[in-house]
Amino acid sequence: MTRKKTKSYGGFTLTEVVVTIIIVGVLASLALPRFNVVFERVRAAEGVQILTALLQAQKAYEVEWGVYSTSLGILDVEIDRASNFNLPPTVANPANPLANPIATIQRTGSYTLGINENGDILCTDGGGGFTCAEAGF
Numbered sequence: 001m002t003r004k005k006t007k008s009y010g011g012f013t014l015t016e017v018v019v020t021i022i023i024v025g026v027l028a029s030l031a032l033p034r035f036n037v038v039f040e041r042v043r044a045a046e047g048v049q050i051l052t053a054l055l056q057a058q059k060a061y062e063v064e065w066g067v068y069s070t071s072l073g074i075l076d077v078e079i080d081r082a083s084n085f086n087l088p089p090t091v092a093n094p095a096n097p098l099a100n101p102i103a104t105i106q107r108t109g110s111y112t113l114g115i116n117e118n119g120d121i122l123c124t125d126g127g128g129g130f131t132c133a134e135a136g137f
Helices: 014-065
Strands: 103-106 112-115 121-124
Touching: 014 103, 014 112
Parallel strands: none
Antiparallel strands: 103 112, 112 121
């Protein structure tokens, strides 16, 4: 008696492939919102970098003239471009530079970051796409 050999094809059934795709899709849908928060924190770092440069320029101006500048044009600082923030930032000569920001910059369609005399970053929600909490403030 001879036994007939049947070919065995290795591979996955359609059901196994569909179930795997569904599982990967569910995991991706859970991870994507978290990635958006991480990316927003990276974008906010650009604003902090700009504000830190403005703070240093304001402090240099204050040493020379005794007050903070109200005009960005007379500060010795150059801000080339910002991909995530509206330019130009604003500078102010506040009565209380510890409580009020001496420079601010607004995230495109979202929150506003400010910096006070001590270098503390202040964040104000603007009702846009991202919030201060998502940016890490």
